[in-house]
Each structure stands twice: as C-alpha cells, then as structure tokens.
Amino acid sequence: DADVTQTPRNRITKTGKRIMLECSQTKGHDRMYWYRQDPGLGLRLIYYSFDVKDINKGEISDGYSVSRQAQAKFSLSLESAIPNQTALYFCATSDSGGRGHFGELFFGEGSRLTVL
Amino acid sequence: AQSVTQLGSHVSVSEGALVLLRCNYSSSVPPYLFWYVQYPNQGLQLLLKYTSAATLVKGINGFEAEFKKSETSFHLTKPSAHMSDAAEYFCAVSDYTGANSKLTFGKGITLSVRP
Numbered sequence: 001d002a003d004v005t006q007t008p009r010n011r012i013t014k015t016g017k018r019i020m021l022e023c024s025q026t027k028g029h030d031r032m033y034w035y036r037q038d039p040g041l042g043l044r045l046i047y048y049s050f051d052v053k054d055i056n057k058g059e060i061s062d063g064y065s066v067s068r069q070a071q072a073k074f075s076l077s078l079e080s081a082i083p084n085q086t087a088l089y090f091c092a093t094s095d096s097g098g099r100g101h102f103g104e105l106f107f108g109e110g111s112r113l114t115v116l
Numbered sequence: 117a118q119s120v121t122q123l124g125s126h127v128s129v130s131e132g133a134l135v136l137l138r139c140n141y142s143s144s145v146p147p148y149l150f151w152y153v154q155y156p157n158q159g160l161q162l163l164l165k166y167t168s169a170a171t172l173v174k175g176i177n178g179f180e181a182e183f184k185k186s187e188t189s190f191h192l193t194k195p196s197a198h199m200s201d202a203a204e205y206f207c208a209v210s211d212y213t214g215a216n217s218k219l220t221f222g223k224g225i226t227l228s229v230r231p
Contacts, residue, residue: 004159035221040125042206042223043160090159104150104210105219107159 003027006091006108014116019078021111023091030095032074033105034058034066037088046089049074081115088112118143118209122222130230135179135194137225139207142188148210149190150219151181155203163205166190177201202229 004025013019023032031050035043045058047066055066063085065077078085089112092105121140129135141147148167152160164175171183177200181192190207207222 040223042122043221045218045220048218092160104162104165105160107152107161109159 004091004093004106004108006089006111008111009109010112012114012116013081015082017081017115019081019113021076021089021091021113023074023076023108025072025091025093025106027093027106028071029093029106030071031093032068033092033094034064034074034076035090035092036060037090037110043090046076078113078115081113083115086113086115118145118147118211118220120207120209120220120222122207122225124225125223126226126228128228128230129197131199132196135192135197135201135227137192137205137207137227139181139190139192139222140188141190141207141209143209143211145211149181149183150208150210151175151179151190151192152206152208152221153203154206154224160206163192197227197229199229199231202227 007022033048034046036046037043044060046064047058048056049068052068067075088110090110091108094105119142123138150165151163153163154160163179164173166173166183174180179194181190183190204224204226206224208219210219
C-alpha cells in the first residue's frame with residue numbers, strides 16, 4: 001500500500017459544485033501539504049499544515065479550504081468549483097525535523113480534477 | 117525567499133547520449149536542493165538531494181547533480197540516457213531552518229529519449 005494515499009484519483013465535476021479531495025498517510029509525518037500542478041507552471045503550494053492545529057495558506061489558496069482531521073488526514077475542499085481549478089492535485093508529507101530531515105517531501109499519486 | 121529556475125520546458129536526447137538538465141536557484145539561506153522525477157500518471161519521487169555535505173550528489177537510476185555555489189546551480193546529469201528516463205523532472209529548493217520549512221519547485225522539464 002502507498003504511504004500517501006489520495007482519493008479520488010480522478011474526478012469530473014461541474015461549475016459550482018463542492019468537491020473534496022482527501023489525503024491520508026501512514027508515514028507518521030507531522031507535516032502535510034497540498035500542491036497543484038498545471039502544465040508549464042510546475043507545482044504551486046495551496047495550503048500546508050505542520051500539525052493538527054496548524055493551517056497555513058500557500059501561494060494560491062484563494063478558492064480552496066483545508067481541514068486537518070487527524071495527524072494522518074488532510075483534506076482539500078473546493079467550495080464552488082470553477083473551470084480554472086482543473087488541474088492535477090498532489091498531497092505530500094514531510095517529517096517535522098531532527099536528524100536527516102532537510103525538508104524532503106513524499107508525494108501521493110495525485111488527484112486529477114476536471115471542472116466543466 | 118527562495119526560487120528555482122529551470123530554463124526551457126523540454127529536452128530531447130538520443131538513447132545513450134548525455135542527459136543535462138539545468139537548474140539555478142536563489143536562496144537567502146544556505147540551500148537544500150532536490151531533484152524530483154515524475155513518470156507518466158504517477159506522483160513525484162525523489163531522485164537526489166543536496167544537504168550541504170558532498171557537492172557532488174549521486175541519486176537513483178544513475179543520475180547525479182553537482183552543487184556549485186559560485187554559479188548558484190544544481191544541474192542534473194546522467195552519462196547515458198535510457199528510454200525509461202523519459203519523464204518530467206523538477207528541481208526544488210528548501211528554506212529549511214528547522215522551523216517552517218517549505219519546498220519551492222521549478223516549472224519542470226520534460227525529458228524525451230529518442231531510440
């Protein structure tokens with residue numbers, strides 16, 4: 001089983017619908033992240049959480065919200081989806097520090113979202 | 117603040133040829149640098165990382181990268197390309213200071229390998 005699991009892997013929805021992408025991890029990491037990937041733009045950080053009670057906006061948080069339900073779970077919501085939110089979304093985790101930690105991320109396999 | 121520049125969006129090489137993917141960084145603190153690879157329909161996986169130890173870093177699948185502070189570069193190389201190397205490659209820099217580290221990615225380079 002994957003260490004970082006994202007559901008759903010693919011989703012097609014319509015403009016205005018509410019969508020939730022879920023992420024769970026078995027790596028025991030404190031830190032979780034949501035990135036968005038668009039062709040030619042690389043990965044851009046949407047939100048990140050350094051522990052269960054910590055939520056931080058990334059560079060492109062408008063139109064998105066997150067919930068850290070537990071150490072192992074971090075969900076991303078689009079309250080009212082719009083077509084320019086069509087993208088590939090990645091969840092990632094990292095350790096909180098200590099020996100051997102340099103900010104390395106571990107990624108899920110991605111959730112492809114299409115908003116019509 | 118840190119940033120990464122990957123010039124060009126696509127590199128094409130012949131099988132057996134040298135692979136060179138360029139990455140330049142900007143960082144206000146000593147950087148930690150990473151190369152990630154994304155195969156089709158998969159997530160990103162770590163190829164190699166520079167963490168202020170040896171400046172020449174060896175990674176998986178025969179890739180290596182050299183940290184050059186004077187040139188603010190961290191270019192990725194492989195002596196002989198294989199068809200299975202076709203993928204998208206991302207350079208990334210971390211502002212890790214033990215507190216609020218985040219990774220900033222470049223825009224990625226697609227590597228094609230011709231038979």
